[in-house]
Amino acid sequence: MSGTGTESRGGLEISALRVEFDGFTAVDGVDLSVAPGDLRFLIGPNGAGKTTLVDAVTGLARATGSVRFEGAELLGRPVHRIARAGVGRTFQTATVFENLTVLQNLDIAAGAGRSAATLLRRRKGVPEAVAEALETIGLTALRERPAGVLAHGQKQWLEIGMLLVQNVRLLLLDEPVAGMSHEERDATGALLHRIAGERTVVVIEHDMDFLRSYARTVSVLHAGRVLSEGTVDEVRADPAVQEVYLGTAEDAAAVAGAEAVTGA
Amino acid sequence: MTLTAPPPPAAPPEPARARRLLPAAGPRRTLAAFALGAVLLFAVAPLALTDFRLGLLAKYLCTAIVAVGVCLAWGRGGLLTLGQGVFFGLGGYAMAMHLKLADAGPGNLPDFMVLYGTTDTLPWWWVPFANPVFALAATVLLPMGVAALLGSLIFRRRVRGAYFALLSQALTAAFAIWLVGQQATTGGTNGLTDIQGFFGYALDDPANQRMVYFVIALVLLALIALARQLIHSRYGELLVAVRDSEERVRFLGYDPARVKLVVYVVAAGMAGLAGALFVPAVGIISPALIGIVPSIELVIGAAVGGRASLLGAVLGALAVAWAKTALSEEFPAAWTYFQGLLFVVVVAFLPGGLASLARTVRARLARRRTGADEDGAEQKEAAV
Ligand SMILES: Nc1ncnc2c1ncn2[C@@H]1O[C@H](COP(=O)(O)OP(=O)(O)OP(=O)(O)O)[C@@H](O)[C@H]1O
Ligand SMILES: [Mg+2]
Numbered sequence: 326m327s328g329t330g331t332e333s334r335g336g337l338e339i340s341a342l343r344v345e346f347d348g349f350t351a352v353d354g355v356d357l358s359v360a361p362g363d364l365r366f367l368i369g370p371n372g373a374g375k376t377t378l379v380d381a382v383t384g385l386a387r388a389t390g391s392v393r394f395e396g397a398e399l400l401g402r403p404v405h406r407i408a409r410a411g412v413g414r415t416f417q418t419a420t421v422f423e424n425l426t427v428l429q430n431l432d433i434a435a436g437a438g439r440s441a442a443t444l445l446r447r448r449k450g451v452p453e454a455v456a457e458a459l460e461t462i463g464l465t466a467l468r469e470r471p472a473g474v475l476a477h478g479q480k481q482w483l484e485i486g487m488l489l490v491q492n493v494r495l496l497l498l499d500e501p502v503a504g505m506s507h508e509e510r511d512a513t514g515a516l517l518h519r520i521a522g523e524r525t526v527v528v529i530e531h532d533m534d535f536l537r538s539y540a541r542t543v544s545v546l547h548a549g550r551v552l553s554e555g556t557v558d559e560v561r562a563d564p565a566v567q568e569v570y571l572g573t574a575e576d577a578a579a580v581a582g583a584e585a586v587t588g589a
Numbered sequence: 590m591t592l593t594a595p596p597p598p599a600a601p602p603e604p605a606r607a608r609r610l611l612p613a614a615g616p617r618r619t620l621a622a623f624a625l626g627a628v629l630l631f632a633v634a635p636l637a638l639t640d641f642r643l644g645l646l647a648k649y650l651c652t653a654i655v656a657v658g659v660c661l662a663w664g665r666g667g668l669l670t671l672g673q674g675v676f677f678g679l680g681g682y683a684m685a686m687h688l689k690l691a692d693a694g695p696g697n698l699p700d701f702m703v704l705y706g707t708t709d710t711l712p713w714w715w716v717p718f719a720n721p722v723f724a725l726a727a728t729v730l731l732p733m734g735v736a737a738l739l740g741s742l743i744f745r746r747r748v749r750g751a752y753f754a755l756l757s758q759a760l761t762a763a764f765a766i767w768l769v770g771q772q773a774t775t776g777g778t779n780g781l782t783d784i785q786g787f788f789g790y791a792l793d794d795p796a797n798q799r800m801v802y803f804v805i806a807l808v809l810l811a812l813i814a815l816a817r818q819l820i821h822s823r824y825g826e827l828l829v830a831v832r833d834s835e836e837r838v839r840f841l842g843y844d845p846a847r848v849k850l851v852v853y854v855v856a857a858g859m860a861g862l863a864g865a866l867f868v869p870a871v872g873i874i875s876p877a878l879i880g881i882v883p884s885i886e887l888v889i890g891a892a893v894g895g896r897a898s899l900l901g902a903v904l905g906a907l908a909v910a911w912a913k914t915a916l917s918e919e920f921p922a923a924w925t926y927f928q929g930l931l932f933v934v935v936v937a938f939l940p941g942g943l944a945s946l947a948r949t950v951r952a953r954l955a956r957r958r959t960g961a962d963e964d965g966a967e968q969k970e971a972a973v
Contacts, residue, residue, distance in 0.1 A: 383840065385836075405840075405841075405842050413841075420837045433826060437843050439823065444824040445823075446822055491842065
């Protein structure tokens with residue numbers, strides 16, 4: 326199934342992707358295409374291979390098959406080149422530079438293209454893109470604080486902010502709302518909605534409420550394969566999905582289970 | 590639209606009064622610190638110290654120059670450079686080779702070559718060092734070039750942490766062993782000794798020794814200023830980011846190998862310059878000065894004083910070099926053990942060195958006075 330416009334700005338086309346760890350196949354022949362501007366949710370039980378899939382796309386895990394971003398092959402390129410090509414990611418546990426301030430974190434994220442001469446000078450003031458991102462993620466007042474003292478949710482936002490100033494065209498977010506309060510989730514969901522459209526967003530998430538409220542399209546991963554794909558309603562109606570992921574019980578129980586899992 | 594959900598935790602109350610005792614960190618405080626350093630180095634020390642003591646201080650200042658590079662590479666970049674002896678040695682030998690040739694006079698062999706009598710022509714790789722410009726440039730560029738070569742091999746293969754430190758040690762040991770083995774062309778175990786002149790000035794004249802001291806002090810201050818600029822530049826921030834999370838930096842589109850290479854090469858250049866200045870100050874360079882033990886010595890000072898803080902690293906280096914002289918005069922055998930112990934204790938229990946101790950104490954005091962929680966301010970790393 327070849328690109329529905331995945332060759333244009335921000336489109337992702339994954340085919341026959343396999344990742345093995347010492348004989349264990351974590352990603353087992355995944356085909357996945359994400360249209361430019363989509364807000365795609367990637368769900369699946371623990372160990373389904375979601376994080377590994379993102380690792381493969383971003384060059385962290387060695388993989389076979391093909392990952393084409395805007396028509397160009399990513400597999401085999403080193404991590405920093407893939408990032409330069411416009412693909413950004415966050416991690417399951419927020420990783421920011423704890424000893425640097427919020428502002429420094431963002432300024433570094435904005436700077437991969439800087440010349441040596443610029444790098445050797447001091448930062449004067451706040452670059453416009455950084456100021457904008459600070460507003461967007463609501464951390465303007467905290468910009469001079471070390472990122473290490475931020476609350477968990479704020480770190481997640483800072484990470485998203487870093488992707489914004491990095492100016493990537495594809496954002497891969499690994500459980501961005503894990504551990505957030507309901508209000509924080511809603512704020513994050515709304516933010517993702519706004520980002521999508523201009524950019525392509527892929528979100529790994531366990532939280533069913535969050536998924537229902539904000540997903541445009543959903544892919545379900547199970548045991549390293551794509552089990553189902555479609556809109557939220559289509560996926561939820563798929564008996565295969567109900568069996569392996571939502572469980573046979575009612576949604577409520579599944580939601581509770583998924584949330585317990587998220588905390589892990 | 591903006592994320593506004595939880596009101597951000599109230600910014601900490603201004604850690605006011607307690608802090609104001611010192612001028613706020615910033616250009617003014619830096620200038621004051623530099624002025625104080627200059628007065629101490631250029632006025633107080635030469636007046637207060639005997640020629641002999643001033644000569645010792647000159648030697649310590651060379652160690653402090655290495656520490657400036659260690660502060661950058663280790664403190665800021667996380668590279669535990671336990672092999673700075675290689676670069677110190679390259680700079681030292683480059684300088685000493687020139688001075689030996691100058692002592693011997695044009696067309697003549699350095700005294701030790703005549704003594705061993707194994708060659709009657711100058712080895713080809715000695716020849717260019719007769720030229721003072723070449724030799725001076727080589728004291729800095731040779732270590733930097735070697736570091737660039739080594740670094741690009743090491744960092745691209747993602748050799749990190751303890752492996753990097755071990756590799757550095759192995760290299761410095763290999764270099765020292767090689768020097769010992771090349772008796773006829775390097776002076777072997779003795780090294781290059783008995784250096785008489787320094788670009789036309791006789792080194793046994795106290796006035797000229799004083800001049801050498803001033804040159805070293807000037808270089809130290811200049812390199813501190815350079816390092817400070819680097820630390821506060823965008824590159825300096827990036828370097829800390831690489832130290833703390835190399836992987837994350839990679840995902841932002843940077844190649845951490847290149848970021849580390851720059852600081853490694855800069856630190857090597859500083860060590861080379863220190864080695865070059867050590868030669869006229871002490872009159873000798875030898876394998877014993879650049880092997881494993883001296884290489885560890887070159888980082889201990891920075892560790893004790895506080896590797897991430899320039900001032901801490903420099904003062905620590907001076908203090909440890911002084912302690913070495915004082916203690917090894919009394920207990921020559923104990924120094925090596927003491928030094929090893931000191932290193933382990935500091936790295937294990939006080940990774941930020943004395944500078945962090947001072948900072949912690951100051952923050953505690955401030956907190957007690959204002960009764961405010963100052964978690965943020967304490968964690969910020971002070972430089973200079
Ligand atoms: N570096 C690795 N070495 C060996 N096995 C690994 C490695 N990384 C992941 N795995 C295995 O691959 C499988 C998929 O892991 P992955 O982290 O991609 O799952 P996930 O879908 O992200 O799960 P979760 O929801 O818990 O985050 C798991 O069985 C995991 O144990
Ligand atoms: Mg995962």
